[in-house]
Amino acid sequence: MIYTITLNPALDHTIETNGFNLNETNYYQRDYKKIGGKGINTAIILNNLNANVISVGILGEENKHIFIEEFNKIGLSNHFILNKGVTRTNFKIKNLAKKSETELNGVGSEVSKHTIHQLLEFLEKKIQPADIVIASGSLPIGINNNIYNEIGNIVNDKKGMFILDTSKENMVNGLKAKPFLIKPNIEEICEILNVKFKEYSFDEIQKMIQQLKDMGARNVLFSMGSKGSYYFSENNEIFHTGIAAGKLVNSVGSGDSMIGGFTYGLSLNLTIEESLQYASAAGGATAFSEGLGSKDEIEKLFKTIQVKRI
Ligand SMILES: Nc1ncnc2c1ncn2[C@@H]1O[C@H](COP(=O)(O)OP(=O)(O)O)[C@@H](O)[C@H]1O
Numbered sequence: 001m002i003y004t005i006t007l008n009p010a011l012d013h014t015i016e017t018n019g020f021n022l023n024e025t026n027y028y029q030r031d032y033k034k035i036g037g038k039g040i041n042t043a044i045i046l047n048n049l050n051a052n053v054i055s056v057g058i059l060g061e062e063n064k065h066i067f068i069e070e071f072n073k074i075g076l077s078n079h080f081i082l083n084k085g086v087t088r089t090n091f092k093i094k095n096l097a098k099k100s101e102t103e104l105n106g107v108g109s110e111v112s113k114h115t116i117h118q119l120l121e122f123l124e125k126k127i128q129p130a131d132i133v134i135a136s137g138s139l140p141i142g143i144n145n146n147i148y149n150e151i152g153n154i155v156n157d158k159k160g161m162f163i164l165d166t167s168k169e170n171m172v173n174g175l176k177a178k179p180f181l182i183k184p185n186i187e188e189i190c191e192i193l194n195v196k197f198k199e200y201s202f203d204e205i206q207k208m209i210q211q212l213k214d215m216g217a218r219n220v221l222f223s224m225g226s227k228g229s230y231y232f233s234e235n236n237e238i239f240h241t242g243i244a245a246g247k248l249v250n251s252v253g254s255g256d257s258m259i260g261g262f263t264y265g266l267s268l269n270l271t272i273e274e275s276l277q278y279a280s281a282a283g284g285a286t287a288f289s290e291g292l293g294s295k296d297e298i299e300k301l302f303k304t305i306q307v308k309r310i
């Protein structure tokens, strides 16, 4: 079984505008809302690919129905602990003229100790050897930044495989549980290592990846948006994966989809090259649609992805 954990889900509200000026009244052309949050996005991709996945996490009582209705519609198994208040809305402002995306994410309602305790109890009871557990995203107020370390330790005790996708101190602490995989982009690597966010040479990147491994990461999938990705394995192999060709529609969720595609390959015991092809195909399929990539699109793009051992 694959579990995805989303402690801070979001309703993603995309606003498309031909441009706007700060401190003025502006009008936008179109908007749409999708359920989101990193683990939920990854679970939807895995569900689209017909993998055995359960989406787990915390939802605000007040707008839970929006998520539950969508889970039921797409047939996604789920187990969410309900918390007082509302699940946050994250605004994604797409400037069509400038081809730029600006994100304004909510911090989320405060989560009670009892809620998080219930979630940890559920994981303790359910996780079996060889299960894959993917924990992703930021933390709402009230949750200790050591939580991904705690979850990782539960997964390790149960002999499962732990995958972690988060940032800053949540990642620094989570790395102590030695996750099988992390998938940072350059901005996240800079935040974790506390260095300036800028362009780095490949040699510098390799040193930064080694630092992440020294902190606990076993394998690192370094994603670079439309420049593809590098996979640095625990056996010191390096693979470069190219991207699918297509028209960018909305890249929100591409990173989460990439983790979904890669995990799909892992769950089927595919080769590392094939898993990387699924990772890039899923990321691309999502980038080329308003929501998340469909099975048909991912399978179609899969065949076009080049993976090269460096
Ligand atoms: N415009 C794009 N065209 C094709 N593939 C893309 C595009 N944007 C993202 N992807 C795919 O999705 C992966 C993850 O995207 P990325 O933007 O790096 O993630 P994140 O949102 O976590 O920073 C990329 O490595 C690539 O394979």
Ligand SMILES: O=P(O)(O)OC[C@H]1O[C@](O)(COP(=O)(O)O)[C@@H](O)[C@@H]1O
Pocket: 008, 010, 011, 012, 035, 036, 037, 038, 039, 041, 090, 105, 136, 137, 138, 139, 251, 252, 253, 254, 255, 256, 257
């Ligand atoms: O939990 P965080 O880090 O605040 O991020 C949540 C946001 O990230 C997303 O999961 C998208 O993430 P990616 O674009 O990195 O795949 C959105 O659905 C959501 O709004």
